[in-house]
Amino acid sequence: MxxxxxxxxxxxxxxxxxxxxxxxxxxxxxxxxxxxxxxxxxxxxxxxxxxxxxxxxxxxxxxxxxxxxxxxxxxxxxxxxxxxxxxxxxxxxxxxxxxxxxxxxxxxxxQRWESLADITPSADLCWVACESVRSPGNLGTIIRTGDSVGAGGVILLGKSTDPYAPLTVRASMGSIFAQRFIRSTFQNFATWKQQAGAHLIGTSPQGAYDYREVLYQRPTVLFMGSERKGLWPIHQSLCDELVRIPMAGSADSLNLAVAAGIMLFEIFRQNHPAPADLLRSG
The missing domain is CATH 3.30.1330.30 (Ribosomal protein L30/S12)
Structure with missing residues (x-):
């Protein structure tokens, strides 16, 4: 050689x-x-x-x-x-x-990160804000579900897990590349919410309305709390609507990603009515 x-x-x-x-x-x-x-x-x-x-x-x-x-x-x-x-x-x-x-x-x-100032919330079906989500699998599934309904991306507040962690990336099944990501403090998020005129929907077992009763119009931001504690009172006070997901069995809570999926597809359903030929008469 x-x-x-x-x-x-x-x-x-x-x-x-x-x-x-x-x-x-x-x-x-x-x-x-x-x-x-x-x-x-x-x-x-x-x-x-x-x-x-x-x-x-x-x-x-x-x-x-x-x-x-x-x-x-x-x-x-x-x-x-x-x-x-x-x-x-x-x-x-x-x-x-x-x-x-x-x-x-x-x-x-x-990695791709943006700031709250980069968001025009009315340009997308909705956005998802997550407060201190800890499970990479939950976050990855939320990212994947958000992508499937046409959400703009995820706003991460508090000590949330990293969307670019290997487990999150795998759970997203590639949607990590189709969604946008923002890190923010709660204070900056609250200021942005007011300035952007975003309609903030929170979830809680004590919500005043069944999630199916609320009209989801752009710009909508879905606010999900942590797996163990949900949304704290200070977070709930920022919401325009606080909704609950009814349950009939003995379980007293839902997995975070499941709850987010139910909410996201209700937002999707309201904004994408079923074609007339799919509707069946009684």
């Missing part, structure tokens, strides 16, 4: 180690907050990132990657956009990922 070739090999090896090390570190929130990157695992998420125009910083591809049309499309995308790509063994990819079958693809992607 010539001296030049040996030098290039060392540089390539160093770059590969740096990419794999960074990917590994991004499992930790401290590293994500410091670098403003996050990690994705699996071909499906990679394709979704491509389709949504996410800023892919670098990719990791294993030797026996999937040979499907989607995989070939992903490889062409990497080449056409000149995205740095690190090739690793299947064993290496399995070691650094948490997905059962990443199909040979993983990547480092730049």
């Amino acid at each position: 010539t001296k030049t070739k040996a030098t290039l090999t060392r540089i390539a090896d160093s770059s590969r180690r740096d990419t794999v090390s960074l990917f590994d570190l991004l499992a930790q929130r401290e590293a994500r907050d410091r670098t403003h990157f996050f990690r994705i695992e699996g071909l499906r998420l990679f394709v979704k990132a491509m389709e949504c125009g996410a800023e892919i910083q670098s990719a990791i591809v294993s030797a026996s990657h999937s040979d499907t049309p989607a995989a070939q499309r992903a490889l062409r995308y990497l080449q056409d956009h000149r995205i740095p790509t690190t090739h690793v063994s299947d064993e290496c990819l399995a070691r650094i990922t948490q997905t059962e079958d990443p199909q040979g693809f993983a990547a480092i992607v730049r």
Whole structure:
């Protein structure tokens, strides 16, 4: 091996180690907050990132990657956009990922954050504000459900979990790339709510109205509390309407993501009436 070739090999090896090390570190929130990157695992998420125009910083591809049309499309995308790509063994990819079958693809992607000033709430069906949501799975499911009804995104208040945590990203099933994210203090959120004229709907077992009784008109913001405590009195006082979801069994509460899903699809239903040919007469 010539001296030049040996030098290039060392540089390539160093770059590969740096990419794999960074990917590994991004499992930790401290590293994500410091670098403003996050990690994705699996071909499906990679394709979704491509389709949504996410800023892919670098990719990791294993030797026996999937040979499907989607995989070939992903490889062409990497080449056409000149995205740095690190090739690793299947064993290496399995070691650094948490997905059962990443199909040979993983990547480092730049996070996208916006401010409350960037939001025009009337431009979307609704937005979701979450106070101190702790479960990555719940947050990821809310993101996915919000995307499915055409919500604009999620406003995170208090000590909420990171939307770019690996478990949240996986639970979102790719909707992480289609939704917008804002971090805010409650005080700034309250000021923005008044200035934007947003119709703030909170949920509580003590809500004055059944959630089906309320008219949801733009601009609507759905306000969900934490898993254990719900909305505190100070949060409830900011709401224009406080609604309850009726229950008939012995359970005294609903999972946060389930409650958010019920609310989001009621907002969707009211704004997207069923076609006349789907309605049946009694």
